[in-house]
Amino acid sequence: MSDEITPYQMVPKTPLAGSAAADIREQGEITRRSFPVVLTAAWVALAAALGGMSAVLLRFLFPNVLFEPVQKFKAGLPSDYSVGEVDERWKDKYGIWIVRTEEVVYALITVCTHLGCTPNWLPTQNKFKCPCHGSGYYKSGINFEGPTPRPLERAKIFIDIADGQIVVDKSKQFHQERGEWTDPEAFIKL
Amino acid sequence: MKPQEPIPHNYSISRLNLIFALSSLALVAVTGLVVGYDYIRGWKWFQLEFMRMQRERIVQEMQVAKSEENTKQLAALDEQERKNSLELARHRDQYMTAQKAFDALEGDHYRADQDYRFAKANLDAQRYITEASVVQHRADAAQQQAEYERQSAHLADLQVRLQEVTRQRDAAKANIDQWLKKIKDAEDKKKELTASVDLLSKQLTTVDMGRFSTNWILSQPMLDFVNPVIKIDQVVLNDLSIDMNYMNVPRVDRCQTCHRAIDTPGWESKAEAARLSQELQQKLDAYQIPQEKRAETEERIAQLKRIQDAPNDTLNPWRTHPKLDLYVGSASVHPLLEYGCTVCHRGQDRATEFGRAGHTPASPRMEHRWAERTPLTAGFFPLPSDFAQRHWGYEENEFIETPMYPRHYYEAGCIKCHSSQIAVDRGDDITKATQTVELYGCYACHKINNWRFSDLRKPGPDLGGIAEKTTPEWAFRWISEPHNFRSTTRMPSFFYQRNMIDPSVVPPQERTHNIKLQDAEIHAIVSYLFDKSTHRVWQQPGAGDAGRGKQIVNSVGCMGCHIDTEQVKDEKSGQIRLAKREDFPLERNYGFNLTGVGTKTNSAWIYNWVKNPKSYYAEAPMPSLRLTDQEASDVTAFLLTLQKPSFMKTAIRPPDRQAVHDLAKGYLINTLSDRDAESKLRSMSDHEQLVYLGQRSIEKYGCYSCHNIKGFEGLKPIGTELTVEGSKALHLFDFGFMNEEKWKNEDGVTEHVIHTVPSWVYNKLRNPRIYDDRRTKVYNDKLKMPNFHLTPEEARRIAMVVVGLTKEKVAENRMAGLDAHTRLIEEGRKRVSQHNCRACHVVDGRGRAIASTIADANFLPPDLSPEGARAQSPFLFNFLKDPTVMKIRPWLGVRMPTFHFDDHEANTLVTFFAEAGKGAQFDTTRGANPSPANVKIGQQVFTMLRCAQCHGTTPVNPENPPTPNTADSTSLAPNLTLARLRLRHDWISDWIRRPNEMIPGTRMPTNFPRDAATGGFQSPLALAIDTPQFAQYKSTLLPLFNGNEKELKRTMSDAVALTDYLRDYIWSIGITQMRSASPTGDAPAMAMPQQSLPPATAPAAKSTRNQRAIPAVSGGAGR
Amino acid sequence: MTFIKDFVNVLSAGSISFLLLTSIFALIIFFNLMNGRIRSAGGFAFIGFGLLMFLAGIFVPPLLYLGVAYFLILFVLARLGGRLWDTKIGLWLFVFGALAFGLSMLDPNFFLIAAKPDNVPIVAMIFLLGFFTWLALRKAYLNDTQLVVGGIPWEKTESDEKLFTWPDLVYTEMLCMILLTIVMIVWSVVLRAPLEEAANPTSSPNPAKAPWYFLGLQEMLVYFDPWLAGVVLPTLIIVGLMAIPYIDTNPRGNGYYSFRERKWEISVFLYGFLVLWSFLIITGTFLRGPNWNFFGPYEYWDPNKLVPLVNVDLSELMWVKVLGTSLPKLWIIREIFGLALIGAYLGLPPVMAVGPFRRFYMKMGAARYYVGAYLFLIMMSLPIKMVLRWLFNLKYILHIQEIFFNV
């Protein structure tokens, strides 16, 4: 294509084509002098609309409902757990260890706070040991070795008044380093 | 900038710019529209509204919590706190020193602890190295061993050090604490006081929706995924999946999204709250609530009282489930997380909008309110203002396969899992409904697979011998309209119904024609029946006395199953009117109404029937009452006096020859040509024509479904199969022209058909012919389901069962009553229901229909609620097989009939009673042998309590004991010498302690009332023994206690001991011989599947004294 | 109002509306594109057809309705002539159409069908088709008026005129995109996509309809066996469309709107596209109810409506009714009439080639001529079969159940 431009000439050859001439009044010299307010507004609006649509797309990625395993479950009566033991019966199904001590029952989440592996409970050594990078935790969930920066998290736990069973709610978690383990929902006092 | 070069354009650029600007703005607007459209969802309003209600309530409760008392105490504590801190300030130096010391030690401790841990980690590693070097036979093994031991010793040192430092640190800590303790105490106390307010205010923040509050910000569009406050709640049920055309899809119930408080007590409606609090209070008063739960229950009652006093009633959808103890509640048998909602209620599980959820209106009024909407939105979506007026934007959703059961049909949902059960625990409505279905014999014409009974008999009597029983004239009138003869009959009306003769829906000319055809059909049916009937000759009764007969009928128990009147007094208007079945208990509708029986039949037939019903036909449900010949004659004489002459006076139009001809020909030309049919008809006599037509008409109306009729053996039932009727799509129900229409039934009630399945079924049941209204149909194509003249309530109940019969399946393990144990019980329950035991007895807490006909409650047949715990199984077995083996209550006019049970049936019943009465196992205590000392003490107690006032203690013939000679019917009591053969050993004492708890209202006096405070039993003898009147007994008793008066007194105040002595005495005076029922004398074998106990021999032979009680057999499924 | 509704209901019955549309089609071409006049041979033929309808209407009332509507339209179109293509008249037509539609929406039965979410695009399509047909013909008409006086079509006047893609074309395209996006969003917000109950292979809905764009084919199934309507005809539609550039050797009318220069091509195409394809879709969508029965636009879709099925085969018609004997056993004899008829139909092109269409044949060459002619014949077999069905209740011309071969 050449960039030679033939200046436009409208030669109305027929009365019909003449109507087209009315459309071609614009010669390009009228608006360019001043700041194009209308055009700017248009572009801004378009940008806003596209921004809005991107936000819509982003929001689309977060469903309103999750079909993950239930976060809240009933874990039986406190008396089902023996004192001083780490109970592993909910580990596979819900990812929770329930620990009962002399005074309290609490629920530890089976996710290593280092990089999200699942630690193992080693009853002989009395500790949780993560197989990935060797983080170790006491029975209380406090970290004492390996690369992990902080203790295991505890899940919300309470007694259902209606039937006296323990209820564990994983959707709410308590971090020791934020001082949340003293929260009354972080343990059951026996 | 360079000057611009002019170029040609097709469109004006500035105009395009403008269009661009405008359309971009519009694009922004519609983007906003999309966001808004997505954001605004109906369910959110329900949640916001509930949060508002919660806020209101919390604010109210906070006001209560901030009582004056608390405020005062708080002020005092503040003062205390101030003092404490002053005190601390005064001793600042000391405190600081202690703190410093502690800080230093804390550091030490940290270091020591770390050293120790690291050393231990090193040691663990070293251990591994050492072990490895040993195993691998490395050269440095010894060296490593030494290193290990060195580290081990080092660790021990470190541990000692750590312990020491820890001790020191703790001591330092204690030192500080003495300064801080007071402050901490005060703070704790303050926290305690403000605890409830704090909790409430914490709760308040969770429901706060004020502008710019955390919740509000998190609920804004685009942010509402971060930590949503307003969100869809769902229960995923993988094992109660939905059968989506052969695919099992997990059930995802989202009902809670709007029904926020469904599992939270405290949001009941006022009416429910009143009912619940009353119920709970009763339970509390009757000591039915365990001690540890009493306080909790009281609190709940208080809460319910508060609800009743609140200014506003909670409305749906925010209400709590009214039966939290049974459904939804976490402690109930159907907890929300395991059962969800749609398993029972049906509806679209995942739906989050009212209409799509499958809500079904119960009435036209409800339907209209739901559907009403603001014209503003042109019906596109409901607005909050619509919601506020409880207009939910309802639209009939034809795409929902399982619409919810409307109100009044809720318990239809029980059938899915409880279909095999006779009685659904606390499902009174559905229990009664299924009974109603059986009463009317719906199953006879409509096949229902998997119905709980597979062996139901035909509901109508055998017609094989109709000519022996009655006359064609009577039969004609009866078929024409059975209700003219007996208003309570279950025989439905087939003829002259709405679609045939009702002038409001049938044109006059057609009406006349229809009447002719109907006449002809009835004549034909009668002709056929009498033509095929047997003509056995029955023995004539002797001379009978009608007066005596009447007395017998009224007293031996006929009235348990029969009604003898057609007139009742209307409870509302107080006027005498024709009776309906509903005016009487279900059980009394078991047999036919006795009115007019003399008009219907003849003396010979009655005589033989009452003497032995099975002689007429083997399946006759009536048991034998063992009437003597004279009694039977008397009864016959009486029944013959029950005449209804007016019935026989109605004119009978002779059959119209043309009509018979036309109808018969109509059938014949199905297989023959017109010519052949004509010639065949010409070859038949009038009577033959009638008989032929009769056969065809019986086939048409399906008479054989309910009656045994010769020539129709083994034919398929006539009606639509109902097995999965509740799952049938709505569009498959033929509403004719009756959709959304009102109509008036013959009983004057205006009914309204709405476009739902339950409504269709209900109206069909109310009058089966209405869907023919205004339709043009050929005579034989008209609807022919007969009219049962059901009351609204009966129709509702049956409709409930029909809509509950669905194809929805639940996994076997979720079905109720399918385990072997429950099945056994259910089997017995079936028999109880089948043989109408509840006509005379209370079983499972229900029954004794006969009570309304016996004026003196003391002459009622026994309550069998505790029978399982009470009766010895061998006795029960024998008694059921032959009630004449023992007469326990000789004063009763009502006779236990002979049912001719076979061993299996009797066994089933015995098992059922044993299980249902929680008597647990079959009884094996007959051999108990009390010590003579106990018997002696018992005898004294027996005398002291004056038991002999009512109870006989002299041995009698069990088959015919004398009636106690007393005018006062309240003191009628069984002879105690029969107890040993009949009653369970351990039950006797229990019974004496708490008769009224076992059978409320029993004549047996409560001698050992409960203490209101402890719930324990009190003994009247505790004090009485010291009174002069009892001195004589005391002296007799003392030696038996070895002169130990203290022991004597202790025993006299111990109700349990006393009743045990009484039992021993009663046991000792019992006779031990009884006739066995069957020649083989088989006692019940254990019917439990896993065990087979050797059958006991006849009880008499077994009652050896030296045998101790054999421990109860346990095991068995379900235990 | 009820009268008008009944009138429309009767008119929209398949047979009537089809005849009416075909005749309107011819009227538009004759009066409004070819400047035909009432007082001409063609004009008298149209009047004659109308009178015939009136006459037949004495025996078959619906045809009377047809006659009335026909004359109304004939009168209006003949009066309008070329003015039909004025913008003002076009606007009035649109207003009239929109008004009729709006008023019809007040009728509950009409609303139920027209407002069904999946049918809304088809309603829009009716308007779009109407508008664009009018627009295309207007442009063709305007060009033709130039061509008649020896001018050149309007497009050609500017054919060597070139504009910059940037900004002209790009800009308009962007605007189109924005506006289209707006339309899509508003449409999506206002109308929810339908979702019925879960698929259930054991219970089929009544009526079960194919996706709307295939409803023309489904409608054809009423007249033809599936192998024809569902397989052969669709294939031939595609083949026919693809063959168009090769059959049409007319060098004129390339790249501009014109009717005069391409009378045949445009008439055949418009008839096929508008009447045979689009109208059948509209019928299938809006006018076919339960049991595939026909329902007028204001009629309630009553699932209980019964229509007598009394169609007969040509063999029955000839052997039994005309000749009064029973059907021969051997199919080749039984179907002799059908075979003959079809043979005659398919024999038309060679006959015509030596006869009246000799000119075409010479101009196009044998291959083009035969391909074009047979495609045309097969296309026309649909309206012919439809008319035969309505006139004689004819089911099959050829009915060879022995090999599933039915025509």
Added chain:
Amino acid sequence: MANLRGLQEGIVNSQIWKSVFRVGIPNTNRKRVLAVLGSLILHLHPVKVRRSGVRMSYTWCMGGTSFFLFLVETVTGLLLMFYYRPTIEYAFTDIMDLREQAPFGIMREMHRWGAHAMVIAVWLHMFRVFMTGSYKPPREFNWNVGVILLVLTLLLSFTGYLLPWDQLAIWAITVGSSMARASPGAGNEGPMSGLVKLGDIRLIHAGDDARFALIGGRSIGAATLLRFYVLHCVVIPLAAGFLMAIHFWRVRKDGGISGPL
């Protein structure tokens, strides 16, 4: 105003802007040419176009509309794939969840209505091309490509129709695909198929006929759903994209957006 002007120039002259828009504001003819030459637009349009190609009343913009709708369908379709599983257990419930809970489930509406609109747009495009005689030489081949694209559009819509797996879907596809059963010589119920025999065994039956190939079973089922899903999401879009590329390319090679030649 001056400030805004300055700001505008600042932005336009910045390195970032220039790196993105190589030409600057196309206010000279040279720049206008370069704006097209130097950008993706060149793949669609030449530097200069015939006036009639710009005129909406001439082109109706239906070709562009069809293409744009294709893009809309692609985008919304891709998004829908996040929430949709083509199995008979989940297809229906996933669609239901798009309506009940998924954020911006309106994507489904856009996708469905876009599909309808695209079918109409393609028809109108064909209509316009015919009315302007734009299939005549040298454009015959491109007309044929267009016809195939039209068929592909219908097939896209048809295969997508099944995916919600509701009654509407399954029965529409049942009815639609049943016609294949009548293919002469290839369908179970087609004419002459009964004659294809080996001994007594019919070679063409419901288990191996043309319809079976389409739906992967004797009746619509899990296999059909998967087949249609793959066709709808992969096969036909790829084919259509390929043909569109040819179509656009030929538009230019055959003399630009239609107009008199």
